[in-house]
Amino acid sequence: MSDTRGNVIIRLTDVDKSFDDERVVKKLNLDVEEGEFLTMLGPSGCGKTTTLRMIAGFEVPTSGQIFLEGEDVDDKKPNERNVNTVFQNYALFPHMNVFDNIAFGLVEKKVKKDEIRSRVEEMIKLVQLDGMEKRMPAQMSGGQKQRVAIARALVNRPKVLLLDEPLGALDLKLRKQMQGELKALQRRLGITFIYVTHDQEEALTMSDRIAVMNRGRLEQVGTPEEVYNHPETKFVADFIGESNIIEGYIENMTDDSIEVTMESGKAVIHETGYRMEEMVYLCIRPENLKISMEAKEGFRFRGQVKEHIFIGSTNKTMIEMPNGQMLKSVTPAEDELIPVGTAVNVFWNPGKAVVMRTKEEQIYNVIEQSVEIEGMTNDQIF
Missing domain, CATH: 3.40.50.300 (P-loop containing nucleotide triphosphate hydrolases)
Incomplete structure (x- = not known):
């Protein structure tokens, strides 16, 4: 063929x-x-x-x-x-x-x-x-x-x-x-x-x-x-598979990375093409989200282990952040589990986080690019 x-x-x-x-x-x-x-x-x-x-x-x-x-x-x-x-x-x-x-x-x-x-x-x-x-x-x-x-x-x-x-x-x-x-x-x-x-x-x-x-x-x-x-x-991040979606804004930038500030902490991401104080979503898949007793460089992000859920070959760990958001981490079933109630540091490989613009930023960009929006509906903008 x-x-x-x-x-x-x-x-x-x-x-x-x-x-x-x-x-x-x-x-x-x-x-x-x-x-x-x-x-x-x-x-x-x-x-x-x-x-x-x-x-x-x-x-x-x-x-x-x-x-x-x-x-x-x-x-x-x-x-x-x-x-x-x-x-x-x-x-x-x-x-x-x-x-x-x-x-x-x-x-x-x-x-x-x-x-x-x-x-x-x-x-x-x-x-x-x-x-x-x-x-x-x-x-x-x-x-x-x-x-x-x-x-x-x-x-x-x-x-x-x-x-x-x-x-x-x-x-x-x-x-x-x-x-x-x-x-x-x-x-x-x-x-x-x-x-x-x-x-x-x-x-x-x-x-x-x-x-x-x-x-x-x-x-x-x-x-x-x-x-x-x-x-x-x-929508795509949330609809396809499980995702941890965290809202934040860009507080600092370098030539090859951005520092995102969220309600529950901060993280450095290897991304470019954004602007200072831009509103973004971070998407981290549960298999890429890690927890540790020790702090990790580039992260100031702490929560508390709330629950472990056994799913055959894997365990899903639920971590509650200070603002009440629940994050999910998936690990192999044979890995040792941190006890429920323990305060932990949350981190991930910076290359595994996907940065997405929020709808508020889409509106901002339309205005910034001097597009004529008078008379346009939301359907036309998005």
């Missing part, structure tokens, strides 16, 4: 969608590359499924354009677009067996019978349903039904496969198994997958890139490593 990455197969340009007076997708700009597994991740109501339905043609953008292989498809019906969709409820025909369910699209297109049989048999082998051709949906497990739905979509040889939370109805064990199978299938076929989920672990496990959505907007697009280790906004 040749690597086609780098070629944009789907482009969304300034896409807006409103239902009555509710604006659910706001000025969305996104390029999806050919052959990639892109996941749209976000909480319920963030606009991810609506975006998927607009790409599929089931919803029409209020404004903006959607391109498939460079062609504007806004006026094309779903069956006129070279995409197929797999829904959470699978939408199988209960009166048809496995073979006929998979063949349905080809029959509708009046493909020759010999080719239909050949292509359906190919799909049945691909999704490992050999010997189940005559089985009815009611006789199948959730995982088997999901495979039928995927085979029915793939048999049409779409350029893009859209998947709307297809694993949501499965139990945890089967869900994890199907995650691996789906990713392996996508790699083998080289088809572009756009996958919608609210499950962060699922997105991190399966994706080449993740598009994180919040309230109809894209917060960040990047690889799983980028969105986890270098979140660009407080």
